Amino acid sequence: AQSVTQPDIHITVSEGASLELRCNYSYGATPYLFWYVQSPGQGLQLLLKYFSGDTLVQGIKGFEAEFKRSQSSFNLRKPSVHWSDAAEYFCAVATGNDMRFGAGTRLTVKP
Amino acid sequence: GAVVSQHPSRVICKSGTSVKIECRSLDFQATTMFWYRQFPKQSLMLMATSNEGSKATYEQGVEKDKFLINHASLTLSTLTVTSAHPEDSSFYICSASQWGPQQETQYFGPGTRLLVL
Numbered sequence: 226a227q228s229v230t231q232p233d234i235h236i237t238v239s240e241g242a243s244l245e246l247r248c249n250y251s252y253g254a255t256p257y258l259f260w261y262v263q264s265p266g267q268g269l270q271l272l273l274k275y276f277s278g279d280t281l282v283q284g285i286k287g288f289e290a291e292f293k294r295s296q297s298s299f300n301l302r303k304p305s306v307h308w309s310d311a312a313e314y315f316c317a318v319a320t321g322n323d324m325r326f327g328a329g330t331r332l333t334v335k336p
Numbered sequence: 337g338a339v340v341s342q343h344p345s346r347v348i349c350k351s352g353t354s355v356k357i358e359c360r361s362l363d364f365q366a367t368t369m370f371w372y373r374q375f376p377k378q379s380l381m382l383m384a385t386s387n388e389g390s391k392a393t394y395e396q397g398v399e400k401d402k403f404l405i406n407h408a409s410l411t412l413s414t415l416t417v418t419s420a421h422p423e424d425s426s427f428y429i430c431s432a433s434q435w436g437p438q439q440e441t442q443y444f445g446p447g448t449r450l451l452v453l
Contacts (some may be wrong), residue, residue, distance in 0.1 A: 266342075268444040268447045
């Protein structure tokens with residue numbers, strides 16, 4: 226069965242600093258990979274997704290993620306974090322209608 | 337594009353009453369809709385998957401008689417929590433996907449906060 230691991234429960238970065246959120250997946254074939262962001266009391270907003278092709282995927286709000294098959298990873302990055310990026314971030318893997326989420330990483334941004 | 341709405345955003349009800357939550361895809365036809373439950377500071381737990389015109393498929397451990405799902409059209413699915421009890425208090429989120437390329441992509445609604453007194 227497919228699974229998703231987000232090793233970091235909580236990350237704190239200073240505003241303007243770079244960010245990397247880790248995501249590892251377990252699946253027999255190449256899955257479809259997603260990053261979602263959730264602000265408190267809100268639903269999930271799709272940041273970016275990988276289906277095929279270029280392994281470096283650009284998303285909204287200046288985020289990007291890189292699919293590394295050899296490491297079964299799909300880490301999310303942003304070169305300069307803004308205070309408004311503080312939220313919960315979920316990595317997800319899907320096959321067909323089956324989407325599995327990681328436990329989430331809470332991002333705190335220091336002034 | 338790919339906007340999903342939910343109504344109501346918040347609901348408070350008395351124990352024993354039923355509550356209906358609506359999920360709508362506003363600018364696309366949703367061949368499949370999903371209902372999730374999220375506890376505080378936790379990830380999403382899939383409750384059920386529904387296809388338009390078909391019975392919903394429930395995840396193991398989810399009571400189908402308690403959480404009634406109807407997907408009557410390609411833009412609307414409803415979740416009815418019947419005889420609600422305080423332990424049903426939670427954040428319920430729906431999502432929708434559409435047929436076609438990258439159909440595995442799910443677009444999420446803003447969620448509904450249910451409080452059962």
